[in-house]
Amino acid sequence: MAEPIRVVVTGAAGQIAYSLLYSIAKGDVFGKDQPIILVLLDIPPMLPVLDGVVMELQDCALPLLREVIPTDKVEVGFKDIDAAILVGSMPRKEGMERKDLLKANVAIFKTQGAALDKYAKKTVKVLVVGNPANTNCLIASKSAPSIPKENFSCLTRLDHNRASSQVAMRCGVSSDKVKNVIIWGNHSSTQYPDVHHAKVNVHGTETPAYDAVKDETWLRGDFISTVQLRGAAVIKARKLSSAMSAAKAICDHMRDIWFGTKEGEFISMGVYATGNSYGIPEDLIYSFPVEIKNKTWKMVDGLPINDFSRAKMDATAAELVEERDTALDFLSHIFCHLVEDEGKCIYGYTQKVVQL
Numbered sequence: 477m478a479e480p481i482r483v484v485v486t487g488a489a490g491q492i493a494y495s496l497l498y499s500i501a502k503g504d505v506f507g508k509d510q511p512i513i514l515v516l517l518d519i520p521p522m523l524p525v526l527d528g529v530v531m532e533l534q535d536c537a538l539p540l541l542r543e544v545i546p547t548d549k550v551e552v553g554f555k556d557i558d559a560a561i562l563v564g565s566m567p568r569k570e571g572m573e574r575k576d577l578l579k580a581n582v583a584i585f586k587t588q589g590a591a592l593d594k595y596a597k598k599t600v601k602v603l604v605v606g607n608p609a610n611t612n613c614l615i616a617s618k619s620a621p622s623i624p625k626e627n628f629s630c631l632t633r634l635d636h637n638r639a640s641s642q643v644a645m646r647c648g649v650s651s652d653k654v655k656n657v658i659i660w661g662n663h664s665s666t667q668y669p670d671v672h673h674a675k676v677n678v679h680g681t682e683t684p685a686y687d688a689v690k691d692e693t694w695l696r697g698d699f700i701s702t703v704q705l706r707g708a709a710v711i712k713a714r715k716l717s718s719a720m721s722a723a724k725a726i727c728d729h730m731r732d733i734w735f736g737t738k739e740g741e742f743i744s745m746g747v748y749a750t751g752n753s754y755g756i757p758e759d760l761i762y763s764f765p766v767e768i769k770n771k772t773w774k775m776v777d778g779l780p781i782n783d784f785s786r787a788k789m790d791a792t793a794a795e796l797v798e799e800r801d802t803a804l805d806f807l808s809h810i811f812c813h814l815v816e817d818e819g820k821c822i823y824g825y826t827q828k829v830v831q832l
């Protein structure tokens with residue numbers, strides 16, 4: 477059997493992690509013959525909760541799970557890590573401005589990026605889930621200059637899965653019959669779910685999604701807004717944000733990084749826009765269609781883009797540029813590394829207090 481790999485999940489006491497850890501530990505992501513050491517990182521007040529998660533993982537009696545290490549220290553959490561799934565982040569509180577949330581989270585991801593740089597393997601694959609995921613990912617990568625930029629990506633697979641599923645339900649087929657939907661841009665309500673290049677397998681025949689759905693008004697209207705606003709709809713119904721579906725999407729994303737995408741299929745993920753053929757500004761983490769082979773993603777270039785798509789791709793890019801500039805401006809003034817959260821220290825920061 478292979479040597480165990482070390483996988484860290486941050487925010488490990490949270491609700492996404494609770495749905496995610498079992499799938500990872502039983503081999504759904506890194507393979508059924510790949511032993512795993514799971515490192516669970518959260519903030520100090522959550523350590524008692526982590527103890528409960530550790531007990532449950534032990535009680536699952538999973539043969540691939542060699543060790544579980546709960547910690548509140550980045551130097552332990554990121555040591556010799558092969559895969560890092562960064563879920564932990566500060567949630568939006570009542571009355572908190574979007575900018576304040578961005579500031580709190582870029583501070584967290586700057587610290588974690590720097591810790592990855594210092595302690596993780598240089599081959600580490602980093603998946604950022606905590607919101608605002610694209611910009612957090614950009615900051616983490618910029619803070620880890622010794623790790624290749626290509627090793628960083630952010631989660632838009634949940635949006636991708638939502639889009640595939642909406643089309644599948646509309647056509648009365650199972651979701652595996654839909655391929656090559658694209659999520660462009662930000663994991664926010666400006667994202668652009670695009671099915672111009674998608675195919676639906678209808679009774680064994682690969683059919684362009686527009687022909688299979690036969691409802692352009694829906695595809696250009698309610699379909700897009702349903703996917704864009706799905707997160708909010710889940711929160712409204714459940715009083716909690718998406719967790720089961722987010723965990724499933726994390727598994728899909730990381731498994732594709734590890735084992736590659738299927739021949740002739742592409743998936744969506746947030747990656748560096750550097751060198752893209754779609755006129756998206758560089759130095760952004762923007763969701764593109766990608767194919768993956770040998771643990772390396774390659775953007776799917778040169779797809780024809782019509783005016784409808786162009787406007788939507790540019791709008792979500794503009795939002796990301798603004799987020800990036802706010803984040804970088806904040807970081808350029810940062811003189812401190814401590815964030816107070818209702819009097820409790822958010823882990824990882826060691827000096828002064830930022831007034832948010």
Ligand SMILES: NC(=O)c1ccc[n+]([C@@H]2O[C@H](COP(=O)([O-])OP(=O)(O)OC[C@H]3O[C@@H](n4cnc5c(N)ncnc54)[C@H](O)[C@@H]3O)[C@@H](O)[C@H]2O)c1
Nearest residue numbers: 487489490491492518519564565605606607609631634722
């Ligand atoms: N990209 C996506 O598609 C997607 C989908 C769903 C949710 N999300 C985001 O994922 C994040 C987590 O969601 P959740 O429902 O699990 O939230 P949650 O509040 O249940 O859990 C978050 C956990 O992160 C921990 N945490 C906070 N700061 C930390 C730090 N500095 N280091 C380590 N851990 C820290 C918290 O203590 C908590 O245990 C949120 O930002 C959410 O918006 C993203």
